Amino acid sequence: MARIKLSCERGRSIELDTARTALGCIxxxxxxxxxxxxxxxxGLPIEVLLAALPAAQRALSAAREAGMFVFFTRECYAPDLSDLNAFRRQYDVAIGSPGPLGRFLVKGERGTEVIADMRPRDGEPVIDKAGFSAFHQTTLDTVLRVRGIDTLLLMGYTTxxxxxxxxxxAVxxxxxxxxLxxxxAAYDPADHEATVRVMYSExxxxxxVSDSQRLADASQSIEH
Structure with a gap:
C-alpha cells in the first residue's frame, strides 16, 4: 500500500491510497x-480531443506506475440496438448509422474500439455501457467494490x-x-469549461479538480 498527496485546484489537495484508487479512462x-x-x-473539431491525448497518456502511465487499478469504458450498443433506450432511439438517429469505421456506437465495429494510443493492458477491464454513465446497467460498481476501491480519477471524452x-x-x-x-475534452471547449466550473459549485x-502533471508528480513520490 502507498499513499500519495495529490495537489488540486483552488489550493485543495486529497490524500490517495493507491490500492483504493482507480483511474477511469472514459x-x-x-x-x-x-x-x-x-x-x-x-468535420467535427477532433483536434480539441486529440490535444488532450498527451495528458491522458501521462495520467495513464502515472496511475499504472503507482499501482492503481485502471479501467476503460466504451459507449456501445447491441447490433440490433435492443439495449438502446426509447428516448435515444427516437431522437439520436446517429446510433447504428453507417460510418467510415462501421456502424456508429455498435459493438464489434472498428469505430467503437479504444484507440491504440490508450490501449488497455491485460487485466484492465473494458466496460461496455449502453448509455452515458459507466455505471448504467454495468458491473462497474461491483468490479470496483470487490477491489476495495473508494476513490476515482476520471478522464476522457467528452467532458x-x-x-x-x-x-x-459515482458521487x-x-x-x-x-x-483530471x-x-x-469536449468538441466545444465552452462545454468542457462549464463542466469544470460546475465541479466547484456549492x-x-x-x-x-486536478491534472495529469500533478498526478505524475505525486506518483514519483512513491518509493519502489
Whole structure:
C-alpha cells in the first residue's frame, strides 16, 4: 500500500491510497477522435480531443506506475440496438448509422474500439455501457467494490457528457472523485469549461479538480 498527496485546484489537495484508487479512462473511442472516424468524417473539431491525448497518456502511465487499478469504458450498443433506450432511439438517429469505421456506437465495429494510443493492458477491464454513465446497467460498481476501491480519477471524452455522467453517478454511489481536467475534452471547449466550473459549485459539491502533471508528480513520490 502507498499513499500519495495529490495537489488540486483552488489550493485543495486529497490524500490517495493507491490500492483504493482507480483511474477511469472514459470512451477513448476511434469514432470520437480519429481523423478516419465518424466525428472526423463529419468535420467535427477532433483536434480539441486529440490535444488532450498527451495528458491522458501521462495520467495513464502515472496511475499504472503507482499501482492503481485502471479501467476503460466504451459507449456501445447491441447490433440490433435492443439495449438502446426509447428516448435515444427516437431522437439520436446517429446510433447504428453507417460510418467510415462501421456502424456508429455498435459493438464489434472498428469505430467503437479504444484507440491504440490508450490501449488497455491485460487485466484492465473494458466496460461496455449502453448509455452515458459507466455505471448504467454495468458491473462497474461491483468490479470496483470487490477491489476495495473508494476513490476515482476520471478522464476522457467528452467532458460534459460521458465523463460528467459517470462522475455524478459515482458521487451518488459514494465514491470520492477527482476530475483530471487536462485529460478530458469536449468538441466545444465552452462545454468542457462549464463542466469544470460546475465541479466547484456549492462548495466543491462534486469532488476535486486536478491534472495529469500533478498526478505524475505525486506518483514519483512513491518509493519502489
Amino acid at each position: 470512451d477513448f473511442q476511434a469514432d470520437f477522435v480519429l481523423p478516419e472516424g465518424r466525428a472526423g468524417a463529419l 460534459q457528457c460521458c465523463v460528467a455522467s459517470t462522475l455524478r453517478q 451518488d454511489l459514494g465514491y470520492a472523485c477527482i476530475l 481536467a487536462d485529460a478530458c 462548495g466543491d459539491n462534486f469532488g476535486w
